[in-house]
Amino acid sequence: MKVKVYSTSKHPLPQYATKQSAGLDLRANIDAPITINPRERVLVPTGLHIQLPEGFEARIQPRSGLALKKGITCLNSPGCVDADYRGDVGVILINHGTEPFTVNDGERIAQMIISKYEQAEWEPVSSIEDLEVTERGEQGFGHSGIK
Helix, strand or coil: CCCEEEECCCCCCCCECCCCCCCEEEECCCCCCEEECCCCEEEECCCEEEECCCCEEEEEECCHHHHHHHCEEECCCCEEECCCCCCCCCEEEEECCCCCEEECCCCEEEEEEEEECCCCCCCCCCCHHHCCCCCCCCCCCCCCCCC
């Protein structure tokens, strides 16, 4: 699949790290380092503007190494870049760690996964009894236990 991209970034276009990688690493495109203190959040530009084919989205997700080692993650994970969005693909980072973290220009800060989606068409029903009965029913958060 081809994705049109306009880049104002000083860095190479995102690439897949391995033959079977799902995510493309996104790099910070900033003029000066940004320090994120614990519990702070910032919007980091990438300099990328994309045109996805209709029926596709780009999901912005954390990099596992940053999350595990530094407590840095994407605040609205996964973030969704719609096919009709043309602005800078920004990444909202939050520091869940205990130490300040500095984002440097060119640093890999998140990953982008391009996925197909379908739009739903609502089919209103008149009562909850019109919904198919399942074994799970209304059991929600934590219903399957810890083990």
